[in-house]
Amino acid sequence: MALSTRHLLGLQSVPKEDIQTILDTAHTFREVLERPIKKVPTLQGKTIVNLFYESSTRTRISFELAEKRLSADAINFSVSGSSVGKGETFKDTIKNIEAMKVDMVIVRHSAAGTPLYLTKICDSNIINAGDGTHEHPTQALLDMYSIRQKIGKLEGLKVCIVGDVAHSRVALSNIFGLQTMGAKVSVCGPSTMIPKNINELGVDVIYNIDEAIQENDVLNVLRIQLERKAREYFPSIREYAKYFGITQERLDKNGKDILILHPGPINRGVELSSEVADGSNQIILYQVTNGVAIRMAVLYLLGTHN
Amino acid sequence: MKILLKNVDIIHPEDKLDIKGTTVLLDKGIISKIGELTRDDKADAKEFDFSGKIIVPGFFDMHVHLREPGREDEETVITGCNSAASGGFTGIACMPNTEPAIDTAEVLKFIKGKSSNHLVEVFPVAAATLGRKGEIISPMAELVEAGAVAFSDDGAAIKTSSVLKRAFEYSGMYNTPIIEHCEDESLSDGAMNEGINSTLLGLPPLPSVSEDIIVSRDILMADYTGGRIHIAHISTKNSVNLVREAKKRGVKVTAEVTPHHFTLTDDLIKSYDTNLKMSPPLRTQEDVNAIIKGLKDGTIDCIASDHAPHSIEEKESEFQYAPNGIVGLETIVGLSFSELIHKNKISLGDLIYKLSINPRKILNLPIPKFEVGSSANFSIIDPNYVWTVDILKFRSKSKNSPFDKRLLTGKSFAVINKQKMFFDGQLIDLTSV
Helix, strand or coil, X not given: CCCCCCCECCCCCCCHHHHHHHHHHHHHHHHHCCCCCCCCCCCCCCEEEEEECCCCCHHHHHXXXXXXXXXXXXXXXXXXXXXXXXXXXXXXXXXXXXXXXXXXXXXXXXXXXXXXXXXXXXXCEEEEEEECCCCCHHHHHHHHHHHHXXXXXXXXXXXXXXXXXXXXXXXXXXXXXXXXXXXXXXXXXXXXXXXXXXXXXXXXXECCHHHHHHHCCEEEECCCCCCCHHHHHCCCHHHHHHHHCECHXXXXXXXXXXXXXXXXXXXXXXXXXXXXXXXXXXXXXXHHHHHHHHHHHHHHHHHHHC | CEEXXXXXXXXXXXXXXXXXXXXXXXXXXXXXXXXCCCHHHHCCEEEEECCCCEEEECEEEEEECCCCCCCCCCCCHHHHXXXXXXXXXXXXXXCCXXXXXXXXXHHHHHHHHHHCCCCCEEEEEEECEHHHCCCCECCHHHHHHHCCXXXXXXXXXXXXXXXXXXXXXXHHCCCCCEEECCCCHHHCCCCEECCHHHHHHCCCEECCHHHHHHHHHHHHHHHHHCCCEEECCCCCHHHHHHHXXXXXXXXXXXXXXXXXXXXXXXXXXHHCCHHHCCCCCCCCHHHHHHHHHHHHHCCCCEEXXXXXXXXXXXHCCCHHHCCCCXXXXXXXXXXHHHHHHCCCCCCHHHHHHHHHHHHHHHCCCCCCCCCCCCECCEEEEEEEEEEECCHHHCCCCCCCCCCCCCEEEEEEEEEEECCEEEECCEXXXXXXX
16 A cells, blocks of 8 residues: 655645545544544654745644654644745755655745655655645645545546635645545536636636525535635625525535535625535535645655555 | 958858859958958968858848846846857847836946947847836937837837827837837736636736737837837737737838747746747747748737846746847857748748848848958858757857757857957957968
C-alpha cells in the first residue's frame, strides 16, 4: 500500500488507485479516532513542519492533530504574507528549515505553485495545504471520504460546487478528485465567480441554485470570502443570499434528499441559512472530524512508504 | 587597421543588394572595396574567412530595458550594449522606465554619454509623461533636441485618453512616434493569460482583452490626431487584427513582437517557472498563429526583444509575485532564424526588414548603407549555425531567460559599427594599427 508519488501537491494527476488507497487508509484511522487512546506510534521519530504563509486555523490544527496522533514531531512555522519584502527570500527560508533535518513539509501559501517549487528545492515530502486559488487536495479528499461514507459510493454521483469557484482552491481539487472517482461535477455561482473556460474540464455551469439543488446528489458549498477582493465580484451580500444562498425552503421545495458539504467557516445567512447550517442535510462537523483521519492517512502513506 | 571579410554574402533588401561569396575590405571600419581585390588591397589586411555567413545592415532592437540609472545591479548601459553586440545588434532603443525615468534631457544625456564610445548606438525613448505618471506630458521638445527618438510610458499605457491625446498632438510637431505598452490597468492585476491554463494553475487571470482595449483606443486616437502610434510587444490575435485593419484605413500605426510571443505559449507555465512571467503574458497557440500571420503579411513591422533584466533574487520567488520580463538580446536572432526562417514562415529579406530596417524607419533613423566610403554598420550572421543557449555565457548582467539550454539554429557571428568590431567575444578597435 504505497502511493505512486512522494508528494501531494494536488489531485490533478493523482490516479484513482492512490485516491482509493488514501480513502481506505483514512477509514482505518477514523476508527483510531474513536478509541479512548487516539494515538498510534506510526510516525515516531519523523519531523514535520507546518509551514503556513497564510493564516489558517482549522487546516493547521487539523494537520497538527493528525501529526500528533501519529506521534510525529510537529513544528509550526507561520509567516503572514509573502517572502517578498521580508528580507529573506522564500528559498532561503526553506533551505534553513530543511537544514534542521525535517522529513515532511506541509505548506499553505497565498501563491499558486509554491508546493511544486518546494519539491524542486528540497528533499522532504511536500504536502499542499492550499496554494493560492490553485489546489487544496486534503480538503477534497476529506470531502470525498465524507460523501463516500454517507452515500456509500462516489462513482456516478452528481456533485455541484456552489459559490466563488474562481477564488477557491477547494473547487479545483474537488473537480479533479471527484471526476477521477467517476462522479459528475458541475459548478453553480454568479458568472463573475466562475472561471472562464471551466467547461473545458468537463464541468457543467449552472446559474440557477434551484436547478443545482434539483439536479444533484451533493452540494459542496464554498465560503463567500467577504473579507477579500472577492467581495467585488457580486453586487451585494443580500443579492447573493437571495439568488445563490441555500435555504431550507429551497431544499424542501425540491423534496429530494441532498447532502450538503461546506469546508468552513460558514457565513450564516449568506451561502447557507442558519437552518440549513444546523439542519439534517449538512455534514459540516463530520467533515472536520474526517479531516484529521484523511490527513493522518496522507502523512502515513507518504511518511512511511516513500 | 584593414580587415578583409572573405567569401561572405551580402544582403541589403532596401538597397536591392544580394551578392554571393564576395569579399569586403574595410579600412579603419570604412568600406573601402567590395568584390575583386588587388594584391595591394590585401596587403597587411587581417583576413576573416566568413564562408556561409551573411552581411546584413546592422540589426536594431527598438525595445530594450537598460536599467541604468536605478538598477545597475541588473544591467548597466555598458553591459546592455555588450549584450546587444553579442546578440548581433549595432543599435538599440532603450526604454524610459528607469529610476529616475527618462523624462528630462539630463537623464537622457547621461545614458547617451555612457554609451558614446560603444560600438552599439543607444537611442533613448523618453517618457511620454513626467515620471511616467500619466498626468503631465514630458518636456518633449527638449527631449527630442537631446536625442529622444520616441515617447512611451512603457511598463504601462498612458493612463488617460486626455493625456494620450495631448501626447500625440505635442509629439506630432516633431514626427516622433508614441510607443505604447497596451494594457488596461484596471484589467491587468493578473499573473498570466486568462484561459483554461490560468484556471488549472490557480493563478490570477489577465484577460487578453486588456491589451485589445488599449490597442483600439490608441489606434482611434492616432487616427483622430494624425499622430503615429507604435504598438509594443503585440501579443493577441485581436490586436493583430486591429492593427491590420487600421493600417488598411491609413492610420499611422506600426507594431513589434517579441520572440517569446511568437515562440512560447501559456501551456508552459505549468512549471510555474518565473522566467515565463512577462508583460504582456504568454498567450495561446491561436495568438501565436495570428502573430506569425501578422509577421508574414507585414501587419507586424518589427521584432524586438523587450530585453528586461531582473536579478536572480527577484525572479526566484512565487510566480504571481515575481517581476515581469526576460532578457532577450542574446537569443532574439537565434529564435527569429529558428522559428521564422527555418520553419519557412517569412523570408530572409523580410526578417532583415523586421530586425534592422523597419525599426530605424519608425524611429526616423538613417538606414546603414553598403557603399564604398561609408562607415560599416554590419551584422554578420551565420543562419545555419547550431548552438545551445547558455545563460551563463550571456553578456547581460542578468540571466532571466526561459530559453536556457534551448537548441537554436542561426546566430550572430560578428557586428561592426562606429569603426569597432565585436567578434569572438572581443571588442576590436578598427582604427588601431
